[in-house]
Amino acid sequence: MRRPRISIAKLAALLRANPGLTAGIALLLPFLLFALLPDLFATHDPIKTSIRELYAPPSPEHFFGTDELGRDVYSRVVFGARISLVAASIIIGIACCIGIILGTIAGYWQGWADRVIMILVDLVLAFPSLILALAVSAALGPGLRSAIIAAAAVWWPVYARLLRGLTIQLSEMEFVTAARAMGASSPVIVIRHILPNAVYAIVVRISLDLGLAVLLLASLSFIGLGASAPTPEWGAMVAWGRIYFLTEWWIGAFPALAITLVVVGITLLGDGLNDMRNVRR
Amino acid sequence: MAKLLLERILTLILKLFGMAVILFVVTQVLPADPAAVAAGTNARPEQIERIRQELGLDRPFHEQFFTYISGLLRGDLGQSLLTRREVSDDLRLRFPATAELAIFSGIVIVITGISLGIVAAVFAGSRLDMLIRLLVVVGMGIPPFVLALFLQLIFAKSLDWFPLEGRLSTLMAPPPHVTGLYSLDSLLAGQWETFWTSLRHLALPVAALALGRLAVGARFTRSGMLETLSQPYVRTARAKGLRENRVILRHAFRNALIPVVTMLGIQIGFLLSGAVLVEVVFTWPGLGRYAVESVVSFDFYAVIGAALVIAVIFVVSNTIVDLLYVQLDPRIQQR
Numbered sequence: 001m002r003r004p005r006i007s008i009a010k011l012a013a014l015l016r017a018n019p020g021l022t023a024g025i026a027l028l029l030p031f032l033l034f035a036l037l038p039d040l041f042a043t044h045d046p047i048k049t050s051i052r053e054l055y056a057p058p059s060p061e062h063f064f065g066t067d068e069l070g071r072d073v074y075s076r077v078v079f080g081a082r083i084s085l086v087a088a089s090i091i092i093g094i095a096c097c098i099g100i101i102l103g104t105i106a107g108y109w110q111g112w113a114d115r116v117i118m119i120l121v122d123l124v125l126a127f128p129s130l131i132l133a134l135a136v137s138a139a140l141g142p143g144l145r146s147a148i149i150a151a152a153a154v155w156w157p158v159y160a161r162l163l164r165g166l167t168i169q170l171s172e173m174e175f176v177t178a179a180r181a182m183g184a185s186s187p188v189i190v191i192r193h194i195l196p197n198a199v200y201a202i203v204v205r206i207s208l209d210l211g212l213a214v215l216l217l218a219s220l221s222f223i224g225l226g227a228s229a230p231t232p233e234w235g236a237m238v239a240w241g242r243i244y245f246l247t248e249w250w251i252g253a254f255p256a257l258a259i260t261l262v263v264v265g266i267t268l269l270g271d272g273l274n275d276m277r278n279v280r281r
Numbered sequence: 282m283a284k285l286l287l288e289r290i291l292t293l294i295l296k297l298f299g300m301a302v303i304l305f306v307v308t309q310v311l312p313a314d315p316a317a318v319a320a321g322t323n324a325r326p327e328q329i330e331r332i333r334q335e336l337g338l339d340r341p342f343h344e345q346f347f348t349y350i351s352g353l354l355r356g357d358l359g360q361s362l363l364t365r366r367e368v369s370d371d372l373r374l375r376f377p378a379t380a381e382l383a384i385f386s387g388i389v390i391v392i393t394g395i396s397l398g399i400v401a402a403v404f405a406g407s408r409l410d411m412l413i414r415l416l417v418v419v420g421m422g423i424p425p426f427v428l429a430l431f432l433q434l435i436f437a438k439s440l441d442w443f444p445l446e447g448r449l450s451t452l453m454a455p456p457p458h459v460t461g462l463y464s465l466d467s468l469l470a471g472q473w474e475t476f477w478t479s480l481r482h483l484a485l486p487v488a489a490l491a492l493g494r495l496a497v498g499a500r501f502t503r504s505g506m507l508e509t510l511s512q513p514y515v516r517t518a519r520a521k522g523l524r525e526n527r528v529i530l531r532h533a534f535r536n537a538l539i540p541v542v543t544m545l546g547i548q549i550g551f552l553l554s555g556a557v558l559v560e561v562v563f564t565w566p567g568l569g570r571y572a573v574e575s576v577v578s579f580d581f582y583a584v585i586g587a588a589l590v591i592a593v594i595f596v597v598s599n600t601i602v603d604l605l606y607v608q609l610d611p612r613i614q615q616r
Binding site: 223264 | 296299300303304307308418419421422423424426427430431433434438445550551553554557558561562572573576577579581584585588591592595596599
């Protein structure tokens with residue numbers, strides 16, 4: 001594969017040519033920093049309660065106010081970034097691994113394995129994703145781990161389908177025929193010749209999906225199936241804040257805003273990358 | 282067309298069967314114990330055991346599976362573990378509320394999404410186009426439940442323009458049951474006040490549900506229109522001296538519809554998922570809220586039932602979209 005050379009001038013030109021991508025990165029940057037260095041940005045302990053400061057509105061002392069237990073909402077939003085982003089990455093990571101394995105098997109060897117895998121893919125995709133995730137997560141019992149497994153369980157078919165298509169397409173390329181003629185075994189062909197050429201498509205897909213994964217996880221938590229108290233998970237914070245939303249709006253509004261900004265940011269980033277791929281072709 | 286229809290319906294039935302199997306396996310194989318749930322929190326082990334026998338949960342897996350599937354074929358979804366009511370009865374009561382929400386949202390999405398998309402494409406590159414594109418990005422990013430909460434805060438609490446929750450005012454009797462859609466039923470019964478009230482109750486949930494989806498609709502319509510507007514047949518139509526409106530709607534839009542229809546099919550899934558959360562926020566007594574309530578209380582048959590009904594709506598509407606697609610583009614059938 002050709003390795004693109006990256007220079008700062010090129011990067012700047014790229015960002016200028018793609019305002020969506022730049023806006024996405026700008027939106028995500030603070031949350032990435034929160035996720036990497038929460039202690040640096042948080043002003044309070046995210047799970048420490050304070051009976052003297054219940055329901056305090058936003059102020060210089062508590063930027064986003066305090067919640068029903070006197071916890072600092074701003075610090076909880078900061079710490080929530082790590083949970084949401086890491087959990088979303090795990091979801092997509094698991095889904096991607098399962099999808100890559102099953103997708104390449106289906107695409108490369110075809111035959112009955114392909115048929116069985118694709119029937120499963122079609123069946124899982126036939127559900128609205130939240131509905132199936134709801135059922136899986138309920139069966140596993142509430143908790144962040146169940147929510148992550150449930151989300152991954154409904155997501156892998158997307159990657160299996162993508163990889164199957166790419167594998168079929170790439171298998172017909174001349175370099176694959178050449179490798180086969182040179183006596184390379186099937187696993188070697190798949191790992192050395194097919195997968196590296198599918199990487200960019202997978203990365204674009206991941207960048208488009210990460211935002212949806214943050215959203216799915218937040219939705220499950222909002223229903224009460226995700227993180228449990230006192231974890232500062234955004235969806236769960238919105239769920240608890242909902243009770244007070246019409247009076248002490250800040251408890252739920254700021255985590256809700258955080259979810260929105262991250263999802264918008266990742267969507268813009270994914271779109272930007274996708275546009276770049278279309279240009280490259 | 283008849284052969285195609287038959288083929289699609291057969292696939293549909295097989296798919297639904299497969300989906301029922303998946304849901305059953307998921308809820309059976311996984312560790313939580315339905316009998317313990319049904320027995321309540323302070324039940325003694327022998328009580329749990331008795332309930333396990335009563336519910337047939339002590340029988341081997343394949344037997345339980347057979348009982349469940351044969352029940353399913355008769356339209357029997359089993360009993361709620363908590364209320365011991367028939368799940369199918371509960372769902373029948375809840376279905377119209379979700380249907381009303383989804384239908385109204387669907388109408389709003391199609392009309393607004395497509396018009397915004399056409400306008401954005403026709404005036405591509407203008408300020409208006411930029412504004413619509415911004416709306417699209419924001420609309421796609423805001424989760425429906427977040428939007429629902431903010432709409433409630435702004436338009437129900439602060440401005441008091443719309444009611445906070447529910448399908449009708451608390452003191453208002455629902456209209457005589459015909460379809461179960463309050464807006465339609467009240468209209469049929471000539472109850473104008475009830476009709477108006479039900480529409481006002483629909484406004485915020487529909488807005489919360491539709492914004493994100495209509496954004497996607499606008500985006501697809503825009504890109505489809507941009508493509509068809511640059512086609513030679515559009516230039517020919519203009520050269521013939523046709524009026525611009527006619528060129529845009531009859532020549533460009535009709536051909537741009539095909540990707541739009543495909544997109545709408547995918548949107549139905551998001552719409553149903555979103556409805557679950559929006560129903561929770563607006564205490565809307567629909568399928569989604571029922572599913573969430575049953576999930577939170579580990580009511581397994583209720584969860585499977587609700588999930589299955591929502592999945593059926595999804596798959597059936599997708600099949601309809603598929604057939605519509607063939608109607609729109611005759612070339613597909615010939616292939």
